[in-house]
Amino acid sequence: MVTSGNNYKDKVSQLISWGHWFSFFNIIAAMLLGTRYIEHSEWPETLLGQLYLGLSWVGHFGFLVFGFYILILFPASFLIPSQRLMRLFAVLVGTIGLTALLLDTHAYETLELHLSPLVWDLLLSGEKTELNARWQYLFIAVPAIFLMQLVLAEWIWRKLRKLTRKHVGVPIAMVFGLCFLSSHLIYIWADAKLYRPVTAQRSNFPLSYPMTAKSFMEKHGWLDRQEYTRRQAAQGIEESEHIRYPMSVLKFDDLGTRQNVLLIMVDSLRSDMVAPETMPYLSAFARQNLNFGNHYSADNTNDGGVFGLFYGLPGGYINSIRSEQTSPVLLDTLQKRGYQFGLFSGNGFEETIYTDAIFSNRLMPNDAATIHSDAQAIAAWKDWLAQQQRKTPWFSYLELTSVESFEEGGDYVPKFTPSLGNMQINPAEADTNVLLKNSYRNAAYHIDELLMDIFSQLVEQNVLDDTIVIVTANHGSEFNETGSNTWGAGSNYSQFQLKVPMIIHWPGMVPESVPRATSHLDLVPTLMESLLNTTTPSAQYSSGISLFDQDTSRRWVLAGDDRSIVVLQKNTTTVVDKYGNYRVYNQDYQLQSEGKPKLSTLMQVMHELKRFYQPEP
Template structure:
C-alpha cells in the first residue's frame, strides 16, 4: 500500500512561514491603496494610518489562513500535494489583492459582485478594453507570482531555525487592536483627518463606540463641532470638482430661484386631490411626468439635486469640504440666500456639504413634530421674503424650502385632513399582507397639509409679482413605497424601483410656456439647467455634472441612482444594484430578481465613468 505522507503539522508550520512571506508581499502591493494619499500631518494620524494598514492586512491574512490555508493543510493527506495547493491558494489571494488595488485606483471603491459581473460578462471588451500586450503582461505576472512562491516555498521547507509564529501573530493583533482603539477615539472626536483613510482599505470596518464614549463623558461635543468646521487642505484632496474652472458671461438680468422640496413625495401623489395648490400651479408651469431623483434617500437625493452628481461622490465632497458649484456661482452673482428646512441641516450633514458656503445658515426649525416645523419654516420664509423685498429687492435671491411632514406621516389635527379612514404608521405590523390603505391616507393627508403651506408661498410670490422674475422648482428628494412591488418594501432607502425614486417635478420659468414633458429627466439635470440658462455659465456641463438641459431634454436609455450603501444602474427595465458589502443583484421594475439578463455593457461602461470622472 502506497504511503500517503500525511503530515498536517509540517504542512501547518510550513504554510505559516510562507504565509508571513506573502503578508510581506501583500504589504508592498497594498501600498498602492495609499498612492496619492497625503501623509498625515499629525503624529497620531501617522500612528493610526500605520497601525490600521499593518493591522488590517494582518487580520485579513489571518482570516484567509484560518478559512482557506489551514483546512487544506489538515485535509490533504499528502504533504507535497498540500504544499502545491497552498502555494496556489496564496498566489490567488495575492493576485486578488493586486486586482483590487487597480480597481480602487480606477473607481475609488473595491472589488464587489457588481464588478465581477461586469468582468465575467464583458465578452466584447466594451467596458474593460485590454490590449494584447496587457494580456500578455497579466499572464506573465500570474506565472511570476506562482513561480516565486514555489521557489520561496522550497527554501522554507527546511528552515535553519524555528520561526516565532505565535509572537508574530500576537504582535500583529496588538497592532490591529491599537488601530481600532485609536479609531474609537477619533470617531468620537470627529477627527476626519484620521478617519478619512478608512475607505482606502478593503473591507475595513474599524470599531466605533460613540454611545459608550458619550455615556462615560468622553465624547467632546465641542471638539466634534470644531473639528467638523475645519477645512482640509485642498492640496490633499482626491477630488477634482469642477474639472475646469467655470466660465460665465456677465449676468445682466438675474432671475430669482426658489426650490421647494418635499421629503418622501412620490410622483403619483401630485394631483388635484392630494396637492391641489401645487397641481393648480403645475397647470401654469412645465410638468415633468418622468422625473427621477438621484436616490431613494434624503442625503443622496438632495446631493444629486444640488451637485448634479451621483452619491458615490458624497464622501469625497464631505471630506474635502467642497460645496456645489451652483451655490458658489450664486454667491459670485451676489444672490441673497434664504434656506429654510424642517429637519436639521446637520444630519445628514448638508451644513458641511450642500450649504457649507452659505453664511448665517439656519440649521433647523421650531416645533415638536414635522408638520409643526413645516409650519414654522413657512412662517419664517414669508417673513424673510418680506424683509428681502423691503431691504434688498435690488439683489436676486435664492430660496430653498424643504418640507418634512410626509416623511414622518405627520399631520396637524387643527388642519383639514380629507383622506379617511386613516391611521398613523406602525412599523411593527408592516408585512407583505398588510393593507396600506389607512397609512396611505395618513400619508396623503400629510402631503395635503404641506400643499396648503406651499400654496401660501406660491400665493405670496404671486401677490408680490415675483413670479415674473422667479424660477420656481417644486419636487421631492425621493419617493415613498407602500409595498407597491409586493416584496414587503415600505418607505424608502430599500430599493431603486419607481415608487422610491420617481418624484414630482414642476418648474415655472419666466418666459417659458406651460406644458407637459414626457421624456425622462432627473435631479442631475437641475444644476446644469440653472447654471447654463439662468446664471450664464458657458462651460460644458460635463465639467461639473452628469446632467443635461431641462428646457431641452433628450431621450436617455439609462440613469444612475445611489443611496447610503449601494448604487444602481437602471436601464431598459432592469435595475442593476451593487452594494458596499460586495453583493450584486439584478431586478426588473417590480423588484423581481432576474437570474439571467442580457446586460448592455456600453451603458454600464458609461455609468462607471460617471462614478469616477471627478476623482484625481
C-alpha cells in the same frame, strides 16, 4: 534527497513539515504582492499608523496564507497518499491563491474594490472594455506563477532535512503570531478612540476584518456609545477628502436673463401624488408648464436629496462639502449678480445641511427658528415678497414640511377618508397601511391648497411672468408597496422613495411633459446655463446635465450616498455598497437573482464619484 518512508505516519509527518515551509515561502510571495496595496493606499501620517501598517502587513498575510494551509493542505496531507500527487496539489492551490491575489491587487488599483461577487462578474462578463482587456492580460502570469510554485515545491522537498535542522520554525511562527495579535490590539484601541491613521487602513488588504470590542468596552463602562457615535459623525466630516468644486473658473457670456427664481421644496412628496384627485392645483400647474414626470431625487434622505439639488453632486461628496463649508456654485453666482435672498422653511431649517453648507454664507432670516408651520413660512414669504424692489432680481427658497410630518396631523380639515379600492371603509376597520397613506394624501392635498395660495400671490404681485418657479421634493415616501416591510424614506431605493415631482414654470417656454429620466443633479446645470448664461461645461461644476438637454443617449441616473452607489436605469436599479457587493432590482424593486451591472456603466459611475477629488494636474 528525502526518501519516503514505508509507513503512513512517516509520509504524513514529512508532508506536514514540507507544507509548513511551502506556506512560509508563499507568505513571503504574498507579502511582496501586498506591497501593491500599500503603494495605492493613503500613507499614514503618524508613527503609530505606520507601525500598524507594518504589523498588519506581516501579520495579515501570514495569517491569510497559513489559514489556507490549515483549511486545505493540512487535511489533504492525511488524505492524499502519494507525496508527488500531494505536492502537485499544493502547487495548484498556491498558483490559484497567488493568481487571485494578483487579480485582487489590480481590482484595488483600478476600482478601489477587493474581489467580490460584483468584481468577479465584471471580470467574467466578456464585455469588451479596456479595463477587462487589461485584466485578461494578467492571466499571462499564471504559467509563470505555476512554474515558480513547482520549482519552490521541489526545492523545499530536496532541502527539507536541512531546513528542519535549523530549528527556526517556532521563532518564525512567533513573529507572525505577534504581528497578527499586535495589529488587532492596536486596531481595537484605535477603533474605540476613532484614531483615523489606523482605522483608515481597515480595508487596505483583502479579507481583512480587524477586531473591535465596542460592545465589551460599553458593557464595562469604558465606552460611551452616544458620545462615540457623535464623534464618529464629526470625524467623517473633518477627515473627508479635499474637493475641487468647481473644477475650473466659471466663465459667462453676460449677466444672464435676470429672472427671479422661486424654488419650492415639498418634503417627502412622491411623484404619484401629483394627480387631479389628490393635488388638483399642482396637477393643473404641471400640465400648463414643464413637467418632468420621470424625475429622481439624488438620495432617499433629507440631507442627500437637498444636497444633490443645490450642488448638482452625488451624495458621496457631502462630507467634503460640509468639512470645507463650500457654498453651492449656483448660489454664489446669484449672489455675485446682486440677487436678493429670501429663505423660508416650515420647520425653521432644522436640517443641519442648510446651516453647515448650503446657506452657510447667506443671511438667514432672524425669525427662521421661530417658524414652526408651513402657514407661518408662507406668511413670512409673502411679507418678504411685498418688500422686494422690481429692479432687483431675487432668489427665494420655500420649504414646506406638512407632508413629511403627516403623522402628526395639522390644522387643516381632512379631505379624504380611508378607502379600499372604490369602497369606503370605517377608519376603525382600516389597517395601519391604509390609514397612514390616507393621512399622507390629506397632507398632500393641504399642501396643494398652500401652493395655490403661493401661485396666486405671485400673480397679485405681478411677478409670475418674470419668475422661474420650481416645485420639487427632497425624496418620496413608501408605504410598503415593495412588500419588503419598508416605510417612509431612507429604507430602500425604490421609485416610491426616489421618484419625486419636478415641475418648472419658465416664462416664455411652451408647456411640455418630458418622459426621459432626469435627476436632481440636473437643476444646477439648467439654471447655470439657461438663467445665468455660463459658457463653462457643466462637467466642471456638476455631475448632472441640463434639463433642457435633448440628448437621449443618457443610459443611467445616479443616486445614493457615501455608503451606497445607486444606478437607476430604464428597467433596473443597481445598488452597490462600498465593499463591492451589489443587488439588482427590477422596476418594481424586486430582487433579480440573475441581474448583473455592465462593466462600462460601473466604470463611468465610479469615475463620477471620484472626479471632483482628483488632484490638480
